[in-house]
Amino acid sequence: MATVSMSVNGKLVSRDIDPRTLLVDFLREHLRLTGTHVGCDTTQCGCCTVHVDGKAMKSCTLLAIGLEGAQITTIEGLAKGQELHPMQAAFREHHGLQCGFCTPGMIMAAVDMVNRKGNHLDDQTIREELEGNICRCTGYHNIVKAIHSGAEAMGAAK
Amino acid sequence: MYPFTYHRPDSVSAAAKLAGDAEAKVMAGGMTLLPTMKQRLASPGAIVDLNGVSGLSGVTVAGGKVTIGAMTRHADVHTSAELRKAIPALADLAGWIGDPMVRHRGTIGGSVANNDPAADYPAACMALGATIVTDRREIAAEDFFTGLFDTALEQGELITKIVFPVPQKAAYQKFRNPASRYAIVGVFVAQTSAGVRVAVTGAGESGVFRVKSFEDALSKDFSAKAIEAIKLPTDGLNSDIHADAVYRAHLINVMARRAVDAAK
Ligand SMILES: Cc1cc2nc3c(=O)[nH]c(=O)nc-3n(C[C@H](O)[C@H](O)[C@H](O)COP(=O)(O)OP(=O)(O)OC[C@H]3O[C@@H](n4cnc5c(N)ncnc54)[C@H](O)[C@@H]3O)c2cc1C
Ligand code: FES
Ligand code: FES
Numbered sequence: 460m461a462t463v464s465m466s467v468n469g470k471l472v473s474r475d476i477d478p479r480t481l482l483v484d485f486l487r488e489h490l491r492l493t494g495t496h497v498g499c500d501t502t503q504c505g506c507c508t509v510h511v512d513g514k515a516m517k518s519c520t521l522l523a524i525g526l527e528g529a530q531i532t533t534i535e536g537l538a539k540g541q542e543l544h545p546m547q548a549a550f551r552e553h554h555g556l557q558c559g560f561c562t563p564g565m566i567m568a569a570v571d572m573v574n575r576k577g578n579h580l581d582d583q584t585i586r587e588e589l590e591g592n593i594c595r596c597t598g599y600h601n602i603v604k605a606i607h608s609g610a611e612a613m614g615a616a617k
Numbered sequence: 618m619y620p621f622t623y624h625r626p627d628s629v630s631a632a633a634k635l636a637g638d639a640e641a642k643v644m645a646g647g648m649t650l651l652p653t654m655k656q657r658l659a660s661p662g663a664i665v666d667l668n669g670v671s672g673l674s675g676v677t678v679a680g681g682k683v684t685i686g687a688m689t690r691h692a693d694v695h696t697s698a699e700l701r702k703a704i705p706a707l708a709d710l711a712g713w714i715g716d717p718m719v720r721h722r723g724t725i726g727g728s729v730a731n732n733d734p735a736a737d738y739p740a741a742c743m744a745l746g747a748t749i750v751t752d753r754r755e756i757a758a759e760d761f762f763t764g765l766f767d768t769a770l771e772q773g774e775l776i777t778k779i780v781f782p783v784p785q786k787a788a789y790q791k792f793r794n795p796a797s798r799y800a801i802v803g804v805f806v807a808q809t810s811a812g813v814r815v816a817v818t819g820a821g822e823s824g825v826f827r828v829k830s831f832e833d834a835l836s837k838d839f840s841a842k843a844i845e846a847i848k849l850p851t852d853g854l855n856s857d858i859h860a861d862a863v864y865r866a867h868l869i870n871v872m873a874r875r876a877v878d879a880a881k
Pocket of ligand 2: 496497498499500501502503504505506507508517518519520
């Protein structure tokens, strides 16, 4: 066992963990933040996407022990109280989900996409950028629409 | 995953010392190592995490050479403005690796050390005539990639940086496997003062290789037409459910021609 401390959604947390603990298990099992999902556990599907120091990464393929001092944001950290983040609101508005399993990862990837590529995203950019996020329900069409509109809304909210 | 001891050294020398233990493995981005450990295909007794070692990342361009630190993430290679001016083909290549999340974490050093037969960077290293710099020596790309997942690295030897001579023109063209995003065939073409070099990834049974017949033809006439009629033998090419050797041989020619047309 070893101790690791990091900031998760703005709160400092510290736990004794087995060095094998993946970030996603740290979030789900140790912190009970179950919004981050495990779809594949093989770095393919993107359901486990969170932000590490402001960048989207797959939390099923990161060791928690290696993230001493890091700033983590999960899907639980996006809303302000009862008010949804503009990207979350856009997914609801545009019906960008069916079962919802991929959605936390989609939204975290979408916010990262806006951070890097700006608020005016064309469909081709969105589709290319979603390379690492797999949805088995929607056929992606409404996800692309949601991200397009969420990106614009994020710009307007600034 | 089997249990391991975790180390986070803060210098190259401390890391090399820890990695000298036959049980130990160094971890860079972990994008290949951790999935392999989860599948229990690797079970190192100790992990030496390089993420705490400073001075191993960044792109610098000077004196006709681009130097990229081993821990530089694919995303940072892709977006380096200096690199885009010096070797745009290499910046483009980094943007075709995996997906945005993998590119935020995976490193050039990890990719080169891993020498996956379908990885992209080995083709760039071979075609550009890169030098792999370790904590103890400098190795020419030609001597570095020794076979499937095999390199000239000794136990505990760490890649610290990779040096690429700036070519006159170059391009990389990748035919992606749509599921894994790795190359089914990837061809890197570079025109240098010493002639043209062509390296192929994804297709060879023992990893990345150069294509002499294309190089000779392109050194005389740098145009897609010059290689159009050259048929490649299928010996040593991969056949799998994605593509057989005949198809791959054909694709190498197509991708090489596209690379010649795209070279800048
Ligand atoms: C979904 C997915 C898609 C991918 N698609 C592609 C693709 O299209 N093209 C492609 O090329 N790659 C692809 N990759 C692989 C990716 O590029 C990895 O980042 C890379 O292969 C390994 O880099 P890493 O930094 O993660 O290394 P790690 O996984 O940490 O290490 C890999 C190996 O290299 C050794 N090592 C690491 N750093 C050093 C060093 N400095 N010195 C000596 N040894 C070292 C480790 O001990 C280990 O054996 C993909 C990966 C995933 C998960
Ligand atoms: S669970 Fe991490 S990528 Fe699928
Ligand atoms: S909504 Fe079901 S997996 Fe995407």
